Amino acid sequence: MAGQIRKLLDTIIEKRSKGNPTIALTTKTKLIFKGFDADNFNAGSPDDPAAIEKIKAIAVDLGVRL
């Protein structure tokens, strides 16, 4: 199954921002600083297990339940 990375990143942004566009942008920026730019992934991006584990850990750090 592909596309999981983008889906996870979008979920983090959505849940952290709760519809606030300012927080959505700052969350996206924070993820980029952590090494994950959502725009670099799409529904066809392969699911890299190591990257997925890192993103799950980032979600914990950001207080987001995936």
Add this chain to the structure above:
Amino acid sequence: MPIRVAYSANALPEALWDLTVKAGDCNPRVILFFASSKYDPAEVSRAMQAAFPEACVAGCTTAGEIADGKMLRDSISTIFLDDEIVGQTASALVEGLSSQVSVGGAFSKMERQLGAPVSSLDIEKYVGIVLADGLSGAEESLMEKIGDRTDLLFVGGSAGDDLKFAQTHVMLNGHAFTDAAVLLLLEVKNGFDIIKTQSFGTFGKTLVATKVDEPRRLVEEFDHQPALAAYARALGTPPTEAPSYFMKHPLGLMIEKDPYVRSPQRVQGEGIVFYCQIKQGMKLEVLEGTDIVAHTRSAIEARKASGKPISGIIDFQCILRALQLREEGRCDQYGAIFAGIPTVGFSTYGEAYLGHINQTSTMLVFQ
């Protein structure tokens, strides 16, 4: 006036007399000061707090100061914020940056001071200020931990020491610290904005960091090639000449077409050490320097054109920008951008806004 700025180049204690006189009848709730490393940091911090015992007093050492439209050296610049500008205030210290960054204790302390969890604070009404030891090498981790903890915006800079690169200090409530960061949370009654401005365009080349040593801020390879050679190739110059391009051609982490600058510092072997971390896999634009004065003026004019008032500005400006302005003989032109606006700031060893960045001015604008 709810905001006053002042500076003095005198030695202590005369400098404090100068600042006290210039504070006038201002009854500050918060004072931020930026002091040349020529002053004993413990002494200046103690003296500032003693002169204004009722205020929250925080500051740091610098690589130059900004006040009253002037770019200064060997002085203390200060901003006084009274209770027309600032409501609730909280402050805390994060210590031991170089061993492991932990902000939980500092945030808990600030929450006790505010009587509310930080998560409950309105991001439009509260802003954070961060002053970090500029030689800790830990600013990235600090900003990351802060950003994990809260959506409140923190802006600030890394303390300097007049380009000696020996020891920098942050100061809070009469004391001075190394290997630490000062965090402030301010309720800004009339609102605020943050301006991040850096004077670069894109050069049309990108580099992907494929092998890095993050804690050392070292990129060993771009695009699976030795980093120095790859950087040089992007600029069309021999690797031996590449260091002369560092200042004008840093790299940019592009976020919504806005560069967050990563400045090359020095060559190490076949790699390049930067002034901030680059993560494995980061795609970076090669940037090209433009006119600092014109760009900054444009940013301030755009803010003025918004129609919102400007009561004062704190300018956390990269020392690399200050050095370029000094070299170009344009410090007066830069200062003139802020004519009529109470402005204070300092030349930093790095700027803070969502992360740790370089060759940028991050400004806190009080409405």
